[in-house]
Amino acid sequence: MSEFIRPCVKTAIPGENAKKVIALDNQYMMTVTKASPLAIKQAKGIVLEDVDGNIFYDFTSGVGVINTGHCHPKIVKAIQDQAEKLMHFAGTDYYYEVQSLLVEKLAKIAPGKHGKKVFLTNSGSESVEAALKLARFYTKRPQFLAFMGAFHGRTMGALSLTCSKALHKKGFQPTMPGVIHIPYGYCYRCPYHLQHPSCDIFCVKFLEETYFRQMVDPTEMAAMFIEPIQGEGGYIVPPKEFIQALKRICEKYGILYVSDEVQAGFGRTGKFFAIENYDVVPDIITAAKGMGSGLPIGCIIVDEKLDYPYSGAHSNTYGGNAVCCASTLATMDVLINDGVMNNAKVVGDYLHQKLLELQNKHSLIGDVRGIGLMQGIELVKDRTTKEFAKVERDRFIEEMLKLGLVCIGCGVSSVRFIPPLIITKQEIDVAVEIMDKALTIVENGK
Ligand SMILES: Cc1ncc(COP(=O)(O)O)c(C=O)c1O
The missing domain is CATH 3.40.640.10 (Type I PLP-dependent aspartate aminotransferase-like (Major domain))
Incomplete structure (x- = not known):
């Protein structure tokens, strides 16, 4: 497990350096599927650093790839x-x-x-x-x-x-x-x-x-x-x-x-x-x-x-x-x-529980589902009609990013939480705090 670091976002996203990377990319790279205006410089474990020195937790694992954490020695x-x-x-x-x-x-x-x-x-x-x-x-x-x-x-x-x-x-x-x-x-x-x-x-x-x-x-x-x-x-x-x-x-x-x-x-x-x-x-x-x-x-x-x-x-x-x-x-x-797969089960169960607690607090969360560290939530405008809350989902992802948590959507109005499998319960607590804050911002419509 890596050293405990908290996310820390000091600039607007994208920052000045990220804007240059994004402009170059937009000019020469074919249209693909960019999810957020995030330009990464380096990463270690679950922590990402962007080109402006902002620190994030990676809750995407590079879209399900970096199960062992970034740059595992x-x-x-x-x-x-x-x-x-x-x-x-x-x-x-x-x-x-x-x-x-x-x-x-x-x-x-x-x-x-x-x-x-x-x-x-x-x-x-x-x-x-x-x-x-x-x-x-x-x-x-x-x-x-x-x-x-x-x-x-x-x-x-x-x-x-x-x-x-x-x-x-x-x-x-x-x-x-x-x-x-x-x-x-x-x-x-x-x-x-x-x-x-x-x-x-x-x-x-x-x-x-x-x-x-x-x-x-x-x-x-x-x-x-x-x-x-x-x-x-x-x-x-x-x-x-x-x-x-x-x-x-x-x-x-x-x-x-x-x-x-x-x-x-x-x-x-x-x-x-x-x-x-x-x-x-x-x-x-x-x-x-x-x-x-x-x-x-x-x-x-x-x-x-x-x-x-x-x-x-x-x-x-x-x-x-x-x-x-x-x-x-x-x-x-x-x-x-090294027990990493086992950690996915233990910490995944912990994350699932925390997401259920968030669901009790935030009516936007219609459903919580997942096994191990393949967890997701589905956002709905109303729990009875289950109308998809797509705009709110996109805003939720944006607000989490501003607070230092990188997540990616899926389905119509769902968000996946797939951190590297080396993540600790302490880091999950920090991430869930950010989700909580971001959901409050979205629900208050600010
Ligand atoms: C279940 C599943 N199968 C296949 C693919 C395609 O993989 P790739 O993007 O590496 O071609 C993906 C990609 O997201 C996937 O999730």
């Missing part, structure tokens, strides 16, 4: 050591030890019986693409199922599965054919207006009894892509029975169950893979964000029976980059052997 050392020895040698074409050691570790840590195989990628989207291709190749079936609110990436195949904002697809249609979307287990806003658990997971029954009868024959379905907790879609934790019922359907019809762990995996929920919270063993895991502590690496982990029968069916150039592999091995060591 063990990981920096592993990267430096590897960079001096070998940076790259096309791991899909040749052999080197750091890659072999990593795929062994990933294969052995995946839930279920041993006998897994791993393909290394460079990003979450590329992991999803690898899973799409493999599922089609193995099952010889044309169709895929994904969920409303899902985010699986922005490359063409992954984008076809993504269904969280129409904007993501606007101007890019038609995407890959053969994908149907059904409602996720979003019980706070059940599309069937039912209540869990009395609903008896009607949403999954409806899939089998209606979609499979009227829309697509299940024997044409290659795979289902499921986030164990919907991330971009609003930090939605479905009931355990929802995930288990989907797995039963997959088994019944020979459909591959793909657990997209790109955001929820690598210790974020207090388990190595988030699907372990549901006691389900998927056929394919896709991962990326938390793997390399900031270096670009992803993977799919699959049952060995799914492996391609011949060389060359699928490959890439940078997958298994030596420095990224070394960083991931060190990340896994820190998560598992």
